[in-house]
Amino acid sequence: MLFKPVCIMSSPYASKIHNLLKVTAQLLFLIGLWWIGSFIQQFFHLPISAGVIGLILLLFALMSGIMKLVWIKSGADFILAELVLMFIPCVVGLVKYKQLFLTQGWQLILAVVLGTLCVMVMTAYSVHFGFKLERKLQQKQNHRQTKVEAHS
Known part of the structure; x- marks a missing residue:
């Protein structure tokens, strides 16, 4: 065989x-x-x-x-x-336009830094809001269970 x-x-x-x-x-x-x-x-x-x-x-x-x-x-x-792989074309583009990046790169760096800070702040607020919402939903569920048990 x-x-x-x-x-x-x-x-x-x-x-x-x-x-x-x-x-x-x-x-x-x-x-x-x-x-x-x-x-x-x-x-x-x-x-x-x-x-x-x-x-x-x-x-x-x-x-x-x-x-x-x-x-x-x-x-x-x-x-x-695998998210890092999505940024490889951006880095290749920077190498291709080296002179442009050297003369006006500060604008790109400023935009990236400000964008990163905005994303970090919004993420922090979103997570905080999500935990707060989850806590409220859990309290409502516990309150309903307590009511049902009290009426039983």
Whole structure:
């Protein structure tokens, strides 16, 4: 016999294949949300990017309980882990236009620093607001459970 048949599910690669399929499915789902956001943006002629609309849809789905975080966590972690690769074309562009960067680079540096500070401040406020909202929702749920137990 030239080839020995191997059961894929019992092989040591089964968990790797399972993880790869899981991440791929979750990435396709996230891309689908982006695509839906793109459709909404074009249909309503919104001045907001499709990615932001997709993130708002994702936030709504997570907050309402339509979707669970574990359904997209592996795919989102993969995107965040590979995010650095998205900046390689920018660095190559800087090398290509070295003289322009040397003469007017301070404007770019100022914009990057100010943009980074704005993102950091808005992220801090968003996280603070999210924790505050989560705490209020938990208090409401605890209050409802206490009422139900009191009436029982």
